[in-house]
Amino acid sequence: MSNKTFFSLHGGVNVIGGTKLHLTSGTDELIFDFGATYEPGKGRFDQVLTVRPGRETEDSRAAGVIPNLSYLYSPTPSKHVAVFVSHFHLDHVGMLSYLDPSVPVYLSQPSFNLLRQLEVVGEGIGTHRDLRVFPYGEWIDFGRLKVLPLPVEHDIPGATGFYVKTPEGTLAYTGDFRGHGLHPEVTTAFFARLGELGTNILVSEGTRACEAPRPDAYSESEIGTVIESAVRPGKSAFFMIYNRNIDRIATFARAARSLGRELVLTPATHHLFRTLSPEEYRLARPAVFVTQEFRVKGLPPWIAGLDVPRLTVPDIAREPARFLTELPYANLNELVDLRPDGGSCFIHSDGPPLGEFDPAFRNLKQWLRDFDLALVFARSSGHASPEYLKECVNLANPDILYPVHTANMAAMPTPAHGILAVSQLYQKYYIPGRRG
Ligand SMILES: [Zn+2]
Ligand SMILES: [Zn+2]
Incomplete structure (x- = not known):
């Protein structure tokens, strides 16, 4: 088995939501977010054609609705795998119920608190049991990978961005974020930290990358x-x-x-x-x-x-x-x-x-x-304005920016000292990439 570190995207490419970032280093595998893609009229399934009872996982894997990785859906001790959740919007967690209960799911304390109450009102994530709450700012060792969860500001409690050290380089994943919430300094601090730590690969959401200025974009x-x-x-x-x-x-x-x-x-x-x-x-x-x-x-x-x-x-x-x-x-x-x-x-x-x-x-x-x-x-988007997005990318200063969670990758800001990639589904991207 190759010891090289690479990542692939199993969702969130050319679409807003549904991001699933799969990072592999030897036998250690992490998946960041496990959401549902909501595209009315475009999915393989609709209100008439649905997954078959008893074959939900197989049908969803075949349709690309969930990653086609068999070990996520049945207990296999040979794989060292976990899922990290950035926040509890359905386009980031909507498919968690498919995971085998033995796959650990890492989440922030505010996300955990929210999940507990969502379960009460019938909006939980099925029977998943192995939930692991991480404190912000503390490294998590996962074999060859080290993960640093840091808070970002989004329109839900507990939103998190991740910085990952691998044997070959570093990768950061933003989750969803904005700079016009009640605590914009939290998001700015996240990107500044990425810049200080040194970020080879930045996988960033870009929901509003191509949005023209509008008078009703309230904070x-x-x-x-x-x-x-x-x-x-x-x-x-x-x-x-x-x-x-x-x-x-x-x-x-x-x-x-x-x-x-x-x-x-x-x-x-x-x-x-x-x-x-x-x-x-x-x-x-x-x-x-x-x-x-x-x-x-x-x-x-x-x-x-x-x-x-x-x-x-x-x-x-x-x-x-x-x-x-x-x-x-x-x-x-x-x-x-x-x-x-x-x-x-x-x-x-x-x-x-x-x-x-x-x-x-x-x-x-x-x-x-x-x-x-x-x-x-009376709306206030959960996502960064184009100007703030650019400011954040400049702060992180990555070698390569891979856009996700956007319908317009070309509108993403090009890093000042790096390149803007065109993300593709299922492609293997080796780390560190350009400077490697
Ligand atoms: Zn989202
Ligand atoms: Zn969100």
């Missing part, structure tokens, strides 16, 4: 003001978020207080907010939205016993101006009974569907038109 700290100015006195106000963004829930809680309204959250969002942001939760005391589904079947046990206000659709419809109510896409049908006044607002704050690429987005807009709701965007 996270501006979102509260946008929410407050969207809500009209005396009218209903609804919003959608991605509830793994705990800071964003807190932003809505503060906006509700400042508007003199009560915050109303769906059961899952209520649970995540209560358990992961207890101080903000205590200040907000949000009500639980008992949607029609839960009126029929009862609230889930993890919320049924709580002493918290509960509101049904008739409660909210009776006093529309009293509330700021979470209304996810799946619950738009509640509008049939909510019957909001014309001119009420619906605030899109980064919940799915995210944009025109998703057919559900057109449907969302149609529902809002049907109920005369004004669509207001």
